[in-house]
Amino acid sequence: MSSPRLYLIDGSSYIYRAYYAIRHLSNSRGMATNAVYGFTSMLLKIIRDEQPDYLAVVFDSRGPTFRTEIYPEYKANRAAMPEDLVPQIPLIKRVVQGFRLAAFEEPGYEADDIIATLARKASAEGLEVTVVTGDKDLMQIVDERVSLLDTMKDKRFGPAEVGERFGSPDKVVEVQALAGDSSDNVPGVPGIGEKTAKLLIDQFGDLESLLSRLDQIRQPKRRANLEQFADQARLSRRLVTLVDDLPLELDREVLTPGEPDREQLTELFRECEFQRLLDEFSSDPQAVAGSYRAVLSEADFEQLLQRLEAAERFCFDTETTGLDPLRDELVGLSFAVEAGQAWYLPLGHYYLGAPPQLDRELVLKRLAPLFADPEKGKIAQNAKFDALVLHHAGLTLEGLVFDPMLASYLARPAAKSHGMDAMAAELLGYRPIKFEEVCGKGKNRISFAEVEIERAVTYAAEDANITLRLAEILAPLLEETGQEKLFREVELPLEQLLTRMEITGVRIDADFMAGLSREFSDKLQALESGIHQLAGGPFNVASPKQLGEVLFERLKLPKGKKTRTGWSTDVEVLNKLAEDHEIARLILDYRSLAKLKGTYTDALPKLIHEESGRIHTSFNQAVTATGRLSSSDPNLQNIPIRSEEGRRIREGFIPEPGCLMLSADYSQVELRLLAHMAEETTLKEHFCSGEDIHRRTAAEVFGVFPEMVSDEMRRSAKAINFGVIYGISAFGLAKQLGIGRKEAQEYIDGYFARYPKIRAFMDKCIAEAKEHKYVTTLLGRRCAVPEIDSKNGAIRGYAERNAINYPVQGSAADLIKLAMLRVQRRIDAEELSSRMVLQVHDELVFEVPEGELEEMRTLVKEEMETALELDLPLVVDVGVGKNWREAH
DNA sequence: TCCGATCCGTAC
């Protein structure tokens, strides 16, 4: 039988190795976790691969050691521990604790001394010792029973391997005494490296013998050095010699790995958001799960109603036949009042052998007053979806008090997803049943209505339960991050307003769109045949690949920039080619018309709702990095306006008969916010005076009177003004303006000379990002900038530009959200029937009955302009017309 | 047949 095996892990050495091996890893709050993760993985690998009988992790102690006492320069060349590693050390110690492993640390000594002591004792007791380290200093303790293991290089060092390098393990210190160790700042003897040292020790046996027989050294220079630095060599020997007689017990019970403390590990891994590790070591998945029951009988339903009526608030979730809440049908509802208990109320399951379900109309009628009661708090994940489903089922949702998705969006801006599954994994360490596991995927996908009720309960009731638990975890996070007010006063009410807007939708003139499509179609055909003719044969113009082949191979036109897979055919390249080549001009026209037709005039009419006759976009409130909304299905925030052809599409956005479209947009909102936030007096004054801001900027940058500013100068100034908001570079500006980089740099320098506070503001933003890994907006919203410390210059540059852009763009998002709420409140208070239909970042669009026009004009302008009080005026331009184009 | 990657282009 082989001897029991003891593994001694050089914790300190592995912490550094883990830190550098895994460069980027942090949790959603921006806390660095790379070393923790790397260390844990390494630890688990050793435990699994080696299955030690005994194990200990050994750490360096903080503060001075006896070595620094005898030689203050010892390790003095070491750089300080990286800033983001420092806070990971206590976490790593918690990992060791959590796995119930022995840990050693000894004031005044290094990990190596402890290892040497333990190894010697263990070896004496007949244990087989493996020292897990990447450090060669430990080679001196190798013997027949003690070896080193470098898991990262997967290399083991026994007496043979050490002998090869140093002669034998007991010669290691002799060699190092002469050669020194640059990484520990051990001096050794000048002019003698490891090779020479080994030769000398081979010859003389040890340091003292060598020093006593220096006359036998032939090389005068070497002899002189050895004479002169003899004491330094002796000192070096003391420094590298490990202490192996510390007063430590070798207690086999302590060294036996225990059962992991799952609770402690769960807490730790949750904090670090290590999903894989959580899955493996979380304390008890059952603790998250709960008892779920189906509501199938009258009695069950009455009981549920009683609980809901008695509760101050409840959590609910809807199940439907699909993801289109205004078209798909309600299949069931789940509820949770307290964590760990949930009900599923099936209403529309439809499969062979389905049990009778409660009468849908009756049930909904009983539930309606609860959902509509603003005093009865409701919690729901992505509540807008459920509110729309309820609306479609004839119910109104009021009294929304919490939405984990929105809370997470604010409190954990760095999180990859604010979806329920991801949050459950990261915040609860729990993996809920996936929708796919219930309904299948691909062609096997069935509707939720076809899912057996028994199975549906486990999925649906779980969702309500998890949502409630997430709310409990996220609510304090909102407080901690100072965003509770933003959540309660802005995001949550906004979600209800967005629900209203989505329900309202916007009217589209389908015939008009069809007419445009026809017109575009004809032009496209003509363009296509022209292009084919010039190309000398047919090909798919819409295929960048084929187009590239035609332009650059068949026609041998000059190539521009590259894409990852070939030569670019984008608008910039084509514009250049268009100077000399008709085909490029045709392609440009083709491209823009194909875009308009495919993306807008063909696509939009298809999305008209059968009943309302309108388009109901989806406003997403938790996707952007800055707090802006986004719009999808369809995206109504990128309807063309810049080109004449494109603008015509807006003529198809029309009001109901008797109404007009009213559009109100903030003028220069981001630049104004920048001036305010940077407290840039000059820029603020320019806005206060009400003059043309780009003209004024041009006057400043080019040093002329405003009336002397040429169109060219104004155009440049405009580009700079925009560039500043985006974190400009000379390269970018040069490209934008088609000028030299040097000239662009001069413009930028001129700009910052005239507006010095802007520069200071940018620096402040980057500093804030570096300190917190996020930046903040006027309302205290946090925007994550996780890669601000990246070692990769390009990535870091990107993060720095974000750090500048986010506060400005995010504050603009804050502002218009406030404005939306204020305007809607006024509309409601004045009992107007005007309806807010669209938000496009700095613009609000309303459908206004003719009789309310004048009131709305002033109301909207007033509320928008006073939504925030800044050091400079906010200006809103209001337009009205019989379609969106005219209103603009 | 579906899905994802790629390229391109629309908005603010």
Next chain:
DNA sequence: GACGTACGGATCGGAA
């Protein structure tokens, strides 16, 4: 590589 934020259509190639 190089000026921020989104969404989506068409193509294309690989997987089911």
